[in-house]
Amino acid sequence: MELLMKSVGQPCHLFDSGDTFLKAYSPEWSGCLILDIRMPGIGGLELQNELQKRSCGLPVIFITGFGDVPMAVEAIKNGAFDFIEKPFRDQELLDRINAAIEANSQQRIALSETAVVKERLQRLTGREREVMDLVVTGKANKVIAHELGVSQRTVEIHRARVMEKMEAKSLPELVRMHLVN
Template identity: 50%
Template sequence: MLPENTIYIVDDDDAMRKSLALLLKGEGFNVKTYASAQAFLESEESPFTGCILLDVRMPGMDGFELQELLPQRGIHLPVIMITGHADVPMAVQAMKSGAEDFIEKPFRAQALLDRIHKALSEGNHQGQFQDPQREFLTQLESLTKRERQVFELLAEGKMNKHIAAELSISIRTVEAHRAKVMEKLKAKSLADLIRLAILERS
């Protein structure tokens, strides 16, 4: 891992910060931790390099507010939001505002590492969703009407149970449609689906 790849962890949970730092240092990353968004903004770090792991819910300034301030402070780093299930709609909004990815708690260590490597990889912003707009539109056309409905509701950050209630179908049926949507659109995570939804509307 290149030394300039520093991971900035912004989370008010002491145990979470320590466990994440231990994991990432073991992978060869430089790691800096902050107990609040304000502490991060007051950091004398310059220039910032790498990526930010940002908790959504924190006292005072939350992760969403910090993300909006980053460009104003000249900090242009990929942001991975750490979110609970109830925070998924907020994470979706964060991605629409420029966050790179989000990961839901509880998460596996490898899932987090995969997202970090993806965020840091060269050309990530021009990755598989760049021109493939034509390919994506073809894939989108392969969705059935119900699958399209499920895709659009997932892209809004709605949970399976809420989609089931809105479409008057069972949660198991939603799960089956969700699996088919991800297969047809070649998405590996909910964050991938959000990016595709953003691409469709761009």
């Protein structure tokens, strides 16, 4: 596995068992995890379950020479990215690894964007949050003012502050941010 990965310039870290991996694991890691169903110590499916308990975001690709359909179904239901039976073609595995790494990258970007939006939401006052919640539903300032029992000018001021604090350049962008939360 190490030779295959190095042959295409892909960095990799090898662990002699699932237990060794768990001791070294860091939530900051990115990439993907290649597991065999049968491994020394903790088996692949058990390791997958433990990683789920730890909210591990690494996509898991199972490879095995001893798999069967129920085992593959269990792995996929538990969130495995893929399940490959041995023997496999090197290029097939590399293609699936690349797809898993890309998926992990996209997931990390989405989580990062979510964290940014949540941080921006913390900047809003309670009233600004109320105004934002009504603005993103498409309600006009006049309607929002009536619902909140404030003047239309007050709504306009809060709306401007919401746009500024959320760093939204347009209403559709603000709606997208609201959906992330």
